[in-house]
Amino acid sequence: MKLNEIKTPSLIIDRQRLVKNCNYMSNRMRKFGVDLRPHLKTAKSFEIAKIATNGHFGGITVSTLAEASYFLANGITDITYAVGISPDKLEEVSDLLDKGARVRVITDNLAVVPVLQEKCASLKANMNVLIEIDTGGLRGGINPESEELVDLAKAIEQANNLNLDGVLTHAGHSYECDNIDSIRLVADNERSGVVKAAEILRKQGISCDVVSAGSTPTAVFVENLDGITEMRPGAYMFFDLDQVGMGVCKIDDIAVTVLATVIGHKKDPQRLLIDAGSLALSKDLSANQFMDNVGYGLVCRADNCSVIPGLYVERTYQEHGLIASISGPIEFDSFPIGTKVRILPNHTCITSAAHDKYYVLDNNMVAETWDRVNGW
Secondary structure (H helix, E strand, C coil): CCCCCCCCCCCEHHHHHHHHHHHHHHHHHHHHHCCEEEECCCCHHHHHHHHHHHCCCCCECCCHHHHHHHHHHHHCCEEEEECCCCCCHHHHHHHHHHHHCEEEEECCCCHHHHHHHHHHHCCCEEEEEEEECCCCCCCCCCCCHHHHHHHHHHHHHHCEEEEEEEEEEEEEHHHCCCHHHHHHHHHHHHHHHHHHHHHHHHHHHCCCEEEEECCCCHHHHHCCCCCEEEEEECCHHCCHHHHHHHCCCCCCCEEEEEEEEEEEEECCCEEEECCHHHHHHCCHHHHHHHCCCCCEEEECCCCCEEEEEEEEEECCCCCCEEEEEEECCCCCCHCCCCCCEECCCCCHHHCCCCCCEEEEECCCCCCCCCCEECCC
16 A cells, blocks of 8 residues: 555554664663563554564553553553552453453552552452652652652551552653753663662662663663663654654654645645644644744655655644745645645654554555554
């Protein structure tokens, strides 16, 4: 199948770029001697999970229980559910355990422990738990030097149906960095903070086998992973314009694009109208904090994904996008109605979430489609 035969808007994945990105991170983590537990919250696809886990122990990270169920159904059993657990989700986790999964859940809240214990007892389930550590992101997690850390760990240890596996952190604030030095600083704080938490627990006689960290920017630029047992990056599989702007990757590393069709010419003002709007591209503007004239995505040729100089998606509506030029008048004759273009996304996690499958591009031909799991 050729690209111009695909209904638009559609999500395109370049297999060669995907494999290159996965191999890069796999080799990098192997050099550090740590396990790679890739986060599948972006990819949400078993076919991609197979590539990302190739050569490693096979464990993954997910952000929804729908993902956990999907990957288990496809044979992946070692799963970390990296969103703070709430009692209402325990029955679903218990069902995954009954089906053969080894699921780790995370928490940062002492008050949750007795509720988890009671719920697990009623479900006759044993739950493996990681304590979430805040290493600067100010989202979820306990300060590693907080007295609550030891109290929480002891409470989990003493609970009949809970097993404390270790500690986990995520430096999501690395995506706010605008230079490599600042990313490296965040990476160092991420490592030292979660390792400190593990050391504090061990000094109290509390077992802490797992010391888990990782975001894509920190995984790319970290220089020391002493004390870390596993890393959990995910966006590296695809990359995006936001990470290009941060210096994490190059434009030619971006593996996912949105295929769109030119459906109109606006001569005044000079704009191309495409059939990919906010639902296909997202409303994310993150790359604009690091790069000029990116808008909602850069415009590329459909055949080879080369960036068309000066063209970007200036505005989106639900099912429409407006392409503007910063390099003079648009040559409308070069973009007749029906022309296919590809859009590089600002934030690949959000853009991909709008689509139910990938069209897999192999040597500029669509070789197959891969499914995705969406929802919660």
